[in-house]
Structure formats: C-alpha cells, structure tokens
Amino acid sequence: MMTVAIEEPQSQITFQGARMTLRKTLVVCSLLLLGLLVLIVLMSLLGSETLPVGGSICAIGTLGRGDCGLTSDQSLILLNIRLPRILLGASVGASLAAAGASYQALLRNPLAEPYLLGISNGAAVGTMLALVFLGSFEWARPLMAFSGALLATLLVYRLAHGRTGATPERLILAGVIVTTFLSSVIVFVTTLMDATRIRSFTFWLLGDLSGTTNELLVIAIVVAVLCTSVLAANARSLNLLMLGERDAFDLGVEVSRVRLIVFVAASLLVGSSVAASGSVGYVGLVVPHLVRLSLGGDNRMTVPAAAISGAVFVVVADTIARTVIAPRELPVGAITAIIGAPLFIYLLKRG
C-alpha cells in the first residue's frame, strides 16, 4: 500500500511532463519568435548612420506607408538597406542553425556543422562556378550553390562511412579533407580571376550580408521557412536516428528516405545561404548546442528553436560587423567565428 501511495503522484508528474513537451515547444518557439521580432526592430535602429528612433519604429510598423517624419534618404536607409540586410541575416542564421541541428542528429555527431564538414565550401565552389561561367542567370547562383552543397554532403558521408560505419572521428576527418580540397579549388579559381574580383570574393568567402539582391533575399527567406519546416516535420524520425540508425530502422523509421530528405533540405538551406551571403561559419555548431543545453535533446524542439535562435545570433553578429568600425564594415563570418571557434574547441576537449 505504501509503495502504491508513493507511486501515484510520481506517475502523475511524468505523465504531465511528457505532454508538456508539446506545450513547452510552442511556448518556447513563440517567445523566441517574439524576441526575434523585437530584436529585428531594435537592430534596425543601429547602423553607421543615426536615424530618429521614434520615426524609425513608426516607419517599420507601417512599412513606410505612414508619414513618420523621416526624410526620403532616411526611409531608404531603413527600409531598403537595413531591414533587408537584417532579414537576410535572420534567414541565413535560421538556415544554418536548422541545417546544423539536423546534420548533428542524422550523423549522430554534435560537432557536425555545414562549415566544418565542407558543405559551405561545396556551396561556395558552386556559387563561384556560377559567377564565373553563368554570371547572367539570376537563378544560377543558388542552384549551383545547392548542387555544390549536396555533392559535398554526399562526398563527406561516403568518405566517413567505412566498413564499420561512420565514427564521429571519421566524419570530422572526412570533413577536413573535403574542406581543404574545396579550399584549394577556390584558391585555384580565384587565382585565375582578375585582381578586383579576387578582393570582393575573398571578403565574400568570410560571409558578407551586404551584397545581395532582392531576388536572393526572397529565395533565402522562402527556402529557410520551407526547409526548416520539412526538417521539423522529420524531427521525430531524427530523434530515433540520433540514437542509432539500426535502432531507428527497427522502430519503423524509413532510414534511407529520411536521410535523403534531410540531406536535400539541409543542402538547400546551406546553398541558399551561401549564395546570398557567403560562408558564415560556426552558426550551425554554436546555436544547436546551446539550444540542447538549455531545452533538452528532442529535435521537435531543437530544430525550430535552433532556427529562430540562429536568426537572433546572426542578426546580432551582423549588427556588430556593420557598426563596430563604421562606416567601414567587417565580414559577419569573422564575428561568428570569433564566438564559435573557442566553443568548438571546448566541445572537442569535453569529448
């Protein structure tokens, strides 16, 4: 009797605990989304030019339709330069973090990250080839970037899988090999380019949110939302894959189908980000790690929460990049790497 009396409330708690994950996910993601919206407004108040705060908030609120007392230059700066750039930063951050979280679950490796696995470099090579050979086609850049990312993903995956399956160490080694190989391809092609193009290209390789077109921005946003949703929809499969491919198969996961979906969706995310902004490193590593640390390992939470947090991370990093030495600018990838590289070393040391 005693044991029954003690067990009752206990089972009640765990019972609620599990059902709460859905509510918790919804609450956390809504709060994060709200935070992101507030942040977007706040960060659009900062820049190398000073704009009136009240007028700016009013202009963002009415999307420039209302009369907010801004000069035409001020509203151009706010709505045509800052806001698109911040939105691009948000979709790039969301894309890279969602892709990182999914790669980590699928490859069962907390260190898997688009930049470190060479996938970003694959997309960069694709973009570069598009710039050199197909410069006139607006769609060539994201398409070639996507193809490059997908090819690099498959290459790393094949290299990492030995007869005994893929160990985390093999995966990272395969990533290093692919990254350095593709880096040499990039160096080779830039050497063949003329001098002025090299300068813009090397800046762009470190991640740069300033040079994009409206078309690429729209592509980046659409891809970020669609593919993150696809990944989130497969998050329950990822939960099982994260614990072992064979177990997941036994429990009913169609492993090869899910793997293909994740590879394609994540490559699209990385490809559209790189095409729009170059390689912004470490976002896919830092953000999912912090999300798991604070919210647990359920990918139905991790994938959407990491996407929104990734957006926050890159928007903040880019605000630093464009204001700290204004009116000059730093590449945003330099800021994310300064934060990300020490964390990577910490994770590696902790094993």
Add this chain to the structure above:
Amino acid sequence: MRLNRTYLIALLLVCVVGCAPRNYQPGNAQLRQFKDEAGRTLSVPARVDRLVSLAPNLTEIVYAIGAGDRLVGNTTYCDYPAQARQVEKIGDTLHPSIERIIALRPQVVLVSTASQLEAFTKQLNDQGIAVYVSDPHDLDGVFHSIASLSELLNQSSAAQTLLTDLRARTNAVENAVKSAAPVAVFYQVSAQPLYTAGRDSFVTDLIRRAGGKSVTAEVPGAWPKFSAESALAARPETIILPTGGSLGDTNSFVADPLKSSPAVTNGRVYKINADHLSRPGPRSITGLEEMARSLHPELYK
C-alpha cells in the same frame, strides 16, 4: 581564414623550392648605394641593365623614362605600353614566380607596397637581387617615383623632360579648377560588395586636385569596404566609376544604395579608364585631367 592558411602553405612550398641554394652573384662588381622610396638602402651596379617589374604602374614609369628595353621580366597585368606585353611574364602582381625571377638574373626587382610582398622581398635579397620598393601615396609621390627611378636607371635627362610636362599639365588642371567650388564625389571601386577609396588612397589626392572632395576622404585605409547606408547618406553630387582598360566591363554600374543620389538623378556618373586611376604613374595625369573634366564640365566647354 581556412583559405588563407591553404594559400600560405602554397606560398611556403613555392618559397622552399625558391630557396634552394644557388651560387648566384650579381654580374657587376662595381656597386653603389641607393635609397628607395621606402627609405631602404640597396646595393646596385653602377649601370642597371636587367630589371624586373612587379607592378603595372612601375612598368609604365620605366617605359616613360626610356628604359623599357632593360625590362627582362614583368607581370601579366603589365599591358601598357604595347611593348610591355612582349616582355617575359613572371606571374601576376599577387602571385609572382620567384623561380622565374631568379632565372631571369635581374639586378633590381621593382615592387610596389600595394602588392604586399614583404616576405618575397626577403627571398630576393637572400639571392643577391636588390629590391626597389615604390610607395606613392599621392601625385607628389608619383613625381618622386619617376625622379627616383630615373636616378636608379641613369635616365635623369629623359625624366626631366617628362616631369616638366607632367607638372605643367597638373598645374593647368589645378589652375582651371582653383576658383570652382569643390564637388562631392563618391569613388566606387566595386559595387557588390561596396568598396571605395579611403584616406590613404592615391585617388583621394587626385580627386582633391581635380576640384573635388571625396565623401570618403576621412575613412581610414586605402580601399575600405564601405557601409551601404553611409554611401546613401553621403548624397554625392558626382560618382566616378573606374572601369574599362584592363578591368573590362566590370564595375560599370552604380551600386544600389547610390541610385537615389543627386549624382544619379542629375546624370553625373562618369566612367574613367581604371588604368589611369589605379596605376600611380605617368598616365595618372591623364586620369587627373579626365577627373577634372568630369567634376567640372562647365570649365571644359
């Protein structure tokens, strides 16, 4: 970052190969001491007759002072005057082949600080090849480069004629624009990403002399990446696009944030041959004249 590392390793390999010991001695025993524009002292033969130039502007100066026939090597960028194309190529300014330079047995190698080849300079020095560093920051610097190189190459009389002419043309421009109000200029090096000419750039001085005021004249650095919104807020009256020449048709469009500027609205966007503006040499004066004509068309009717 990763890219740079790979690049360094490649460079290192080149250096290792290049450093292989050779018993190379300069042919002429009669050496004299000479100070280059960076203030370094070099030992050069009394008459220098084997030269390698690592920058197109230096190649142009060498030809202009009548010493072009002494060039035994130059870069793939060296395309002016036409004879410069026939000279043996040692790579481009950023990726010269040290092996080929050594094989050409030059007595002096001319480099420009813009090409950032400090490590390279040391390599050549170790091989007994003198390195002359040119460092013009403004038009006076260009005149100094011409004078100094002519002294190095014993071409002083030819240089005198050239310098007199160049100075006269410069004065003519400055006198013409003296009374005109300075025009606000944005100098667009590249549109995407947006690069411009900063405080330390040679172009900023050129703009000032041509009766303009670069809106980015106070930005630190020579070629800074510039904020799009600051470019928009600067509202330049004139935009200069260095394009054409060896650049082909790159940089022939105004960057998006500048499209609302008075310069665009009033149709005051000018393309100037990039080679006249990016190569501090004799043709810079042509660049200056073209710049003045663009900034003050009313004075050149």
Add this chain to the structure above:
Amino acid sequence: MLEARNVTVKYGSRLAVSDVSLRLTPGELTAVVGPNGAGKSTMVRTLNGGLKATAGEIILADKSLHRYSRSQIARRIAVVAQEADLRFPVTVLEFVLGGRFAWAGKGAWGWETAGDLECAQRVLRDTDLENMSKRLLSELSGGERQRAVLARALATEAGNLLLDEPTANLDLAHQAAILALVRSRCDRDRAAALVVTHDMNLASEFADHILLMKDGATLAYGGPAEVLTPKLLGQAFAIEVLVDAHPISGVPRITPVHKALGGL
C-alpha cells in the same frame, strides 16, 4: 506469427545463414543458441527485414514480410539489439516513447497521444523504471539502461519480440528478471518471443523451443530436452558438457566439464 522458411543469407560470398527454418507462435518463447559466428544475430536482423534473405522467405501473419511497410513491420515486430548511442541528452521517458514511433499518424511530425503516454507509463512500470522516467539515459547503470531498451521494445506493443543477447553484461538477478519479463509477455499477452543467448541454463529454464545453430546452419531445433543434449552441445561447442535435471524445475541443466577438473 513470424516464420522463417528455408532462409539463406550471404554477405558477399560468405554464407552467414544457410537454409534455416523457424516459427514463432504466440505465447511461446524460442531461444537461439550456438557458438560465436553461428549466424544468430544475422537471423534476428533477417527476421525483421533489416537484412535481405538471399534465398527463402520470411512470413509475417500469412504474408511475405516484404509486402509490409517499415512502420507496419515495426508495429508487429520489436527488436532489442545494440545499446543506444548516448551523445545527445535524452530522458528515459523520451527514449521509451520512441517505441511509439510506428503508431504515429502520417508525417511523423505527430506528437505522442494520451494513449502513447499511457503505454509508455505501463511499460516503465513493468520494467521497474517509472521512478527514473525523467532521468537522462546516460545517467543510468548498465542494468537500468538494458531495461530501458527492453521497455522501448515493449512500448511498440508488437506481437513478436526479437531479443539479441538482452542479458549480456547483466548480473544474475537482472538476467533472470529480464527473461522473466519476456516470459510473462508470452504467457500474459500471448506474445511470440525469440531470444538469442549464450546462457544454456536460462534458455533451458525459459524457452519452449530452442534453435541450436552452428556455422549458419541448424544443428537442432526442438524442445529443450531434445536440443540440450551432451551429444549436440558437444558437436556445437566442441566441449564436453554434463546435462542433468534442474533440482527445482526439472528442466535440463548444463554444466561444462573442463579437462582440468578431471572429466568424466
């Protein structure tokens, strides 16, 4: 009901399983025994479709296995095999709820229903883990973790349980507890179970049928008394064994006889 009909499995040119037949009936526990490399694990993987049979057929409830989808199979056959990879934080409850995956609606974005939670709660109670449901899997002891893996398999509510060495690395008490649990699933819920084990005495005590394999082939298949004979075991393991009756249950009891002890 799950049945293997003359199954042969080859890895490249190597023969892993050769012409093995086997039938799991509801309410019955079948043990698979044999020396290392006999093809026992291959047999388990083949029975749930993880490996393709080179020849022969797997029949699940009167239909060939390949006519079922992955989740249809997962609702009917549960496997307890290797231990889970624990690089990511997962609670015991989350882990056990993984067993409900195949029951989710289309899209798998589905969240667990109240029914899923009740089921998880029930198997946690059955495996004596309900006090640990909120702990991280990585914090559990080996025995507790093994019970969690079993709990996840039970949470699938599959009628056929395939267990590949579920008692490895467990102490005596936990070994018996796990098999007793599987046995009760057979008796109470009419489950059909297959257990791969190295422990002849556990097999003898809990199994209705025993399949003795060697070099991928069937050496013997029948009741414990038919299979666990000195002659067959000697053939399989190349070692002399003593078989007598268990003093309490009366089932065959196997004792290896080592030469050093002065054999019979």
